[in-house]
Amino acid sequence: MKVAVAKGDGIGPEIMEAVLNIFNANGVPLEYEYVDMGKWVFDKGYSNGMTPAAQQAIETYGILFKGPMETPKGKGVKSVNVTARKTWNTYANKRVFQTLHGVDTVFSKAGIPIDITIVRENIEDTYGGIEHMLTHDVSLSRRFITRPGSMQVIRYAFEMAKKKEAKRITCGHKANIMKLTDGLFLECFYEVAKEYPELKADDIIVDDLAMKLVVRPNEFDVVVLTNLQGDIISDLCAGLVGGLGFAPSANIGDHISIFEAVHGTAPDIAGRNIANPTALLLSGLAMLRHIGLMENAATIENALLYTLESGVHTGDFGNKQTPSLNTTQFAAAIISNFGKTPQNGAKPLLANSIVTPTLFQPDHNAMMESKETELERIQGADFFIESNEQPADIARKCLRHAGLKFKLINISNRGTQVWPTGSIYTNLVNQYNVRFETVDENALSQHDISGLYVSLIGDFKICSLELLLMLGNKRAYSLAQGQ
Numbered sequence: 209m210k211v212a213v214a215k216g217d218g219i220g221p222e223i224m225e226a227v228l229n230i231f232n233a234n235g236v237p238l239e240y241e242y243v244d245m246g247k248w249v250f251d252k253g254y255s256n257g258m259t260p261a262a263q264q265a266i267e268t269y270g271i272l273f274k275g276p277m278e279t280p281k282g283k284g285v286k287s288v289n290v291t292a293r294k295t296w297n298t299y300a301n302k303r304v305f306q307t308l309h310g311v312d313t314v315f316s317k318a319g320i321p322i323d324i325t326i327v328r329e330n331i332e333d334t335y336g337g338i339e340h341m342l343t344h345d346v347s348l349s350r351r352f353i354t355r356p357g358s359m360q361v362i363r364y365a366f367e368m369a370k371k372k373e374a375k376r377i378t379c380g381h382k383a384n385i386m387k388l389t390d391g392l393f394l395e396c397f398y399e400v401a402k403e404y405p406e407l408k409a410d411d412i413i414v415d416d417l418a419m420k421l422v423v424r425p426n427e428f429d430v431v432v433l434t435n436l437q438g439d440i441i442s443d444l445c446a447g448l449v450g451g452l453g454f455a456p457s458a459n460i461g462d463h464i465s466i467f468e469a470v471h472g473t474a475p476d477i478a479g480r481n482i483a484n485p486t487a488l489l490l491s492g493l494a495m496l497r498h499i500g501l502m503e504n505a506a507t508i509e510n511a512l513l514y515t516l517e518s519g520v521h522t523g524d525f526g527n528k529q530t531p532s533l534n535t536t537q538f539a540a541a542i543i544s545n546f547g548k549t550p551q552n553g554a555k556p557l558l559a560n561s562i563v564t565p566t567l568f569q570p571d572h573n574a575m576m577e578s579k580e581t582e583l584e585r586i587q588g589a590d591f592f593i594e595s596n597e598q599p600a601d602i603a604r605k606c607l608r609h610a611g612l613k614f615k616l617i618n619i620s621n622r623g624t625q626v627w628p629t630g631s632i633y634t635n636l637v638n639q640y641n642v643r644f645e646t647v648d649e650n651a652l653s654q655h656d657i658s659g660l661y662v663s664l665i666g667d668f669k670i671c672s673l674e675l676l677l678m679l680g681n682k683r684a685y686s687l688a689q690g691q
């Protein structure tokens with residue numbers, strides 16, 4: 209079986225060589241096709257950071273094993289790491305954080321074992337990177353949380369939790385504040401939970417989760433989160449088990465999956481052969497298990513655990529009184545420990561049974577759409593306008609444009625209502641949201657909204673516009689703070 213390998217930038221080539229040496233020494237039955245991705249590919253003029261041949265190879269084999277890659281600064285290009293995850297719809301980012309004997313942490317010293325799997329949604333959220341300056345003072349990032357996207361990652365998390373016989377699956381969120389976006393994610397979580405009655409499913413507000421993970425990490429098992437919150441929480445978990453050098457990551461999609469370490473290119477130590485290859489090795493082991501190479505994965509994992517237990521370390525961790533090994537020597541130590549049994553060995557020791565990725569050549573992009581069950585109608589619109597006037601002056605102008613179909617409901621600034629009621633102590637920026645709704649219960653048309661738009665531009669620069677929808681009898685937009 210063939211997989212695509214991108215060595216990456218910075219320490220990437222050094223740690224990739226170490227890991228593939230370990231795989232080869234263990235007789236892992238894989239062939240590697242090296243593909244061109246990363247900083248030097250950007251520098252050659254490929255704006256997405258990969259060559260067409262690299263894309264072709266990855267789409268042919270369905271598996272990419274990659275080293276960390278640098279995003280050139282100040283060139284306006286997007287991260288190739290994020291592009292790869294999004295292009296191939298690797299919707300679930302799975303990161304396993306386990307106590308490793310020999311890697312001292314506050315918790316290992318206290319005898320508290322950690323085994324947490326974070327599943328982070330990998331496509332949506334603010335990682336869409338859809339950002340605009342609305343005025344010279346005001347920037348906006350769009351945060352998409354979708355029902356099909358949430359269902360995909362949550363379903364994966366439940367299925368994975370069931371397979372690993374997890375005791376608990378928890379949804380981390382901020383639905384108390386972001387009622388529609390995080391609220392939708394949470395709603396999907398409990399919808400999927402109904403199909404898995406054997407799993408204890410619960411939820412926790414993400415700030416509380418951060419605190420509890422630091423105080424009682426052993427209470428958590430599988431945690432599923434939206435993209436940005438998952439990113440932050442997974443680095444927190446890396447800290448619990450010894451740092452980024454021990455944090456692996458698997459980006460799972462239905463057809464293509466990407467395996468990489470959580471850490472970056474470590475430019476400060478690149479080229480010195482001193483980087484710790486453990487995180488990339490653990491990511492590689494996740495890849496071996498993903499394709500069914502269970503026996504190879506278990507033997508290599510046991511050798512790694514035995515090596516760590518015996519106090520062997522690279523410079524970034526371990527006992528400073530004992531000399532550290534370089535990357536090559538560390539890999540050789542693991543190889544020399546094949547067949548040894550650590551205290552808490554890898555389980556289960558299953559035989560290999562290769563699963564090839566389900567690849568097919570689609571002739572169109574898959575449209576993921578859930579069934580619409582509620583009648584949708586336009587109740588009004590939010591017009592985001594640029595103005596440095598006082599709220600009452602804006603209201604006076606807006607009321608002139610309301611006409612027969614619209615009423616001006618309120619005006620808010622940075623989400624806080626400043627008209628018809630508000631506080632003189634609310635600081636303002638030069639961008640307001642003026643909210644108009646229908647005068648009666650009759651639905652508005654897009655023509656009604658565009659008529660109001662044309663009228664308003666007589667007085668204001670409109671930076672952005674959102675429709676206010678009713679879905680059935682549910683309000684599908686948030687109220688302003690203080691409304």
Ligand code: NAD
Nearest residue numbers: 276277278279289453470471472473474476477483484524
């Ligand atoms: P980093 O993870 O590269 O480094 C942070 C610190 O951890 C550094 O001190 C580094 O020496 C150390 N470190 C990281 N990995 C190590 C290892 N294996 N062994 C020993 N020490 C290690 O983070 P950064 O400096 O913020 O980012 C550097 C570059 O990496 C940036 O261009 C960033 O965009 C990129 N990056 C890429 C990925 C990816 O490819 N998935 C992820 C994160 C950052």
